[in-house]
Structures are given as C-alpha cells and as structure tokens.
Amino acid sequence: MSLAHAAAEYMLSDALLPDRRGPRLKGLRLELPLDRIVKFVAVGFPLLLMSLAFAQEFSSGSPISCFSPSNFSARQAAYVDSSCWDSLVHHQQDDEPGRYQLKSLWPHKALPYSLLALAMAMYLPVLLWQYAAAPALSSDLLFIISELDKSYNRSIRLVQHMVKIRHKSSDPHVFWDELDKARTERYFEFPLLERYLACKQRSHSLVATYLLRNSLLLLFTSATYLYLGHFHLDVFFQKEFSCSVKTELLSNETYIPDLITCRLTSLSVFQIVSLSTIATYTLLVPVIIYNLTRLCRWDKRLLSIYEMLPAFDLLSRKMLGCPINDLNVILLFLRANISELISFSWLSVLCVLKDTTTQKHNIDTVVDFMTLLAGLEPSKPKHLTRQVSDENP
Numbered sequence: 001m002s003l004a005h006a007a008a009e010y011m012l013s014d015a016l017l018p019d020r021r022g023p024r025l026k027g028l029r030l031e032l033p034l035d036r037i038v039k040f041v042a043v044g045f046p047l048l049l050m051s052l053a054f055a056q057e058f059s060s061g062s063p064i065s066c067f068s069p070s071n072f073s074a075r076q077a078a079y080v081d082s083s084c085w086d087s088l089v090h091h092q093q094d095d096e097p098g099r100y101q102l103k104s105l106w107p108h109k110a111l112p113y114s115l116l117a118l119a120m121a122m123y124l125p126v127l128l129w130q131y132a133a134a135p136a137l138s139s140d141l142l143f144i145i146s147e148l149d150k151s152y153n154r155s156i157r158l159v160q161h162m163v164k165i166r167h168k169s170s171d172p173h174v175f176w177d178e179l180d181k182a183r184t185e186r187y188f189e190f191p192l193l194e195r196y197l198a199c200k201q202r203s204h205s206l207v208a209t210y211l212l213r214n215s216l217l218l219l220f221t222s223a224t225y226l227y228l229g230h231f232h233l234d235v236f237f238q239k240e241f242s243c244s245v246k247t248e249l250l251s252n253e254t255y256i257p258d259l260i261t262c263r264l265t266s267l268s269v270f271q272i273v274s275l276s277t278i279a280t281y282t283l284l285v286p287v288i289i290y291n292l293t294r295l296c297r298w299d300k301r302l303l304s305i306y307e308m309l310p311a312f313d314l315l316s317r318k319m320l321g322c323p324i325n326d327l328n329v330i331l332l333f334l335r336a337n338i339s340e341l342i343s344f345s346w347l348s349v350l351c352v353l354k355d356t357t358t359q360k361h362n363i364d365t366v367v368d369f370m371t372l373l374a375g376l377e378p379s380k381p382k383h384l385t386r387q388v389s390d391e392n393p
Contacts, residue, residue: 090241
C-alpha cells in the first residue's frame with residue numbers, strides 16, 4: 001500500500017505546473033494572427049509600391065519624353081522635358097480655334113507620395129490599438145493566464161490532500177463524506193477569476209477599440225477606392241499629352257510652337273501600381289469583415305476545457321450572454337496565446353482521457369479524474385457529482 005501511495009504522490013507531483021511566470025509571459029501576442037497579416041499587407045504593400053515607383057524614376061531618368069522640334073538644342077530639349085513635367089497639364093483643343101481645355105495629370109507626379117500617405121493612414125488603426133487597448137489587454141492576459149494555471153495547480157494539490165486523507169483513513173466512507181461536505185459547502189470555489197471574467201462581460205472598452213480599428217481600415221480602404229477611381233481612372237489610359245512651354249519669358253517667342261507632344265514613359269508603372277493596389281485591398285476586405293464577425297459569436301472551446309476545474313463553471317452557469325463585450329475579445333487573444341497556457345495542454349489531455357474511460361459518467365472535474373488516476377475508488381455515489389449553481393457570482 002505504501003508503494004501505491006508513493007506512486008500516486010509522484011504522479012500528482014509531476015502534474016503540477018512549474019512557476020515560470022516571469023520570463024514565460026514576456027512574449028504575449030497582443031495582435032491576432034489575421035490582424036497581423038492585415039497590418040503587414042495594408043501598410044507594407046504601399047511602401048513596396050512606393051519603392052518601385054521611386055526606383056523606376058531614378059533608373060530611367062525623366063518619367064516623360066517630349067518630342068521637341070529638331071532645331072532645339074540639347075539644353076532646350078531638357079528644358080522642355082523639365083517644364084512639361086513640372087506643369088503636367090494636357091492642352092486639349094476646344095471647339096473654338098485657339099482655345100484649349102486644360103486637364104491636369106498630377107496623379108502621375110503624386111503617385112509615390114500618395115502611396116506613402118496610404119501606408120501612413122493604414123498604420124493609424126495599428127497605433128490606435130497599440131496605445132489605446134494593448135496595455136490593458138496585456139494586463140488582463142497576464143492576470144487570467146496566471147490565475148488559470150494557479151487554479152489547475154490548486155486542483156492538483158487538492159487531489160494530493162485527498163489521497164493523503166484516503167490512505168490515512170481505514171473507513172472509505174469517511175473520505176467520500178468529507179468530499180460531499182466540501183462540495184456542499186462549495187469549498188472548491190476560487191471566485192476571483194470567475195468574477196473577474198464576469199465583470200469583463202459588462203465592459204466594452206476593448207471591443208469598442210477593436211471595432212474602431214477594423215472600421216477605420218474599411219473606411220481608409222473605401223477612401224482608397226474613391227481616390228483611385230476618381231483620379232487614377234481619369235488618366236489611366238492617357239499615354240500622350242500636349243504641353244505648352246510658352247510661359248513667362250518664352251511667351252512671345254515665335255520660334256517655339258504652341259504645343260509640344262510628350263509621352264508618359266512611366267504609364268505602365270502607374271497602371272501596375274493602381275491595379276495591384278485595388279486587387280490587394282479587395283482581398284483584404286473579406287479578412288477585415290471576418291475579423292468583425294468573430295465578435296458576434298462565442299469561442300467556447302477554451303472555456304469548455306477549463307470547465308474541468310472545480311472552481312470554474314462559467315459555461316455551466318450560463319453566464320455567456322451577448323458576445324459583443326471585452327470577455328469575447330480576451331477569449332480570442334487567449335486562443336492566440338494558447339502556448340502560454342501550460343495548463344491548457346494538460347487539461348486537453350485529461351479531457352481526451354476522460355472521454356475514453358468507462359467511468360466518465362462519474363467524472364465532472366479534474367479532481368475526480370486525478371483521484372481516479374491516483375488509485376482511489378472511482379465508483380462513488382452519483383449524488384457526489386459536482387453541484388452546479390445557477391446563480392451568478
């Protein structure tokens with residue numbers, strides 16, 4: 001009997017989690033995986049295209065090529081290219097002779113800077129989340145992860161104490177009477193964590209910030225569509241334009257023609273940037289909408305695993321109401337930081353083993369299952385199963 005008692009003690013001691021709260025929790029993920037992907041694409045892709053636009057401009061020189069008259073010198077031709085690029089205005093012949101309709105082609109010149117402005121606008125929701133929600137979320141996750149692991153350790157220590165009582169007592173009914181009394185008096189409860197999670201159901205600061213972040217992303221994406229559709233589409237297919245250099249000192253020169261034809265050598269880059277921007281942000285829109293729809297339903301997988309803890313019955317008490325609150329956001333981030341929850345892997349294994357055992361109808365909590373694994377009598381009376389109260393803590 002002493003050998004069995006020692007084996008049970010060793011098994012329960014191995015089940016205890018190590019106390020590594022310090023360095024273990026320094027790598028908390030304060031962004032969901034899909035949010036991180038959206039951030040990298042929405043911010044990084046315009047910067048990549050901006051680099052492409054600047055590289056094309058520096059490698060090929062002037063982004064336009066004007067057909068100056070043959071009697072122009074090289075310096076005069078360079079002046080024409082520079083002047084036409086500075087003005088970038090297309091002179092279209094009007095119905096009346098000598099009059100022209102002016103059409104600005106400035107989106108070609110503003111392309112790299114508009115991409116930079118787009119990247120900065122897409123980074124604003126990230127900054128909002130980082131400074132408005134991340135500090136509070138980090139504090140919540142540190143506390144909840146620590147308390148969940150502590151609750152698991154309390155359950156294991158409780159089983160260790162029960163094993164000692166069982167081996168010290170010659171009458172097995174004394175042990176089960178004590179266990180029944182502990183359940184009736186609710187000695188297994190550690191209400192701090194459960195009450196804290198219940199309070200988070202009535203808080204909406206995190207979920208409001210998360211909704212605002214994704215709503216701003218959709219708003220800036222819509223603004224990008226409007227900008228590309230209104231300005232880029234208007235000059236999307238215009239490869240040549242008529243430029244006038246008869247300005248200021250050259251306005252009275254008769255040897256200079258009224259209009260000089262110029263060709264936009266960077267039109268292909270302009271078209272590629274416009275189309276790729278539309279395609280990329282169109283692919284991001286469903287991802288952003290999916291992130292918002294996750295707030296409309298509960299992710300109960302993590303809570304269902306922790307239902308095995310005798311002090312944790314949030315689902316059993318039916319406390320989960322409307323999912324649009326801070327608790328749902330915290331549960332999403334707990335799933336993203338599941339590697340930090342050492343107790344989750346242990347409880348997941350116990351849940352799998354519980355489903356395969358023949359006495360699973362008598363097993364309600366990790367205390368019951370670990371008691372069974374420790375070698376205590378599994379066939380306890382059915383009235384000793386966990387009593388669940390319907391009242392909120």
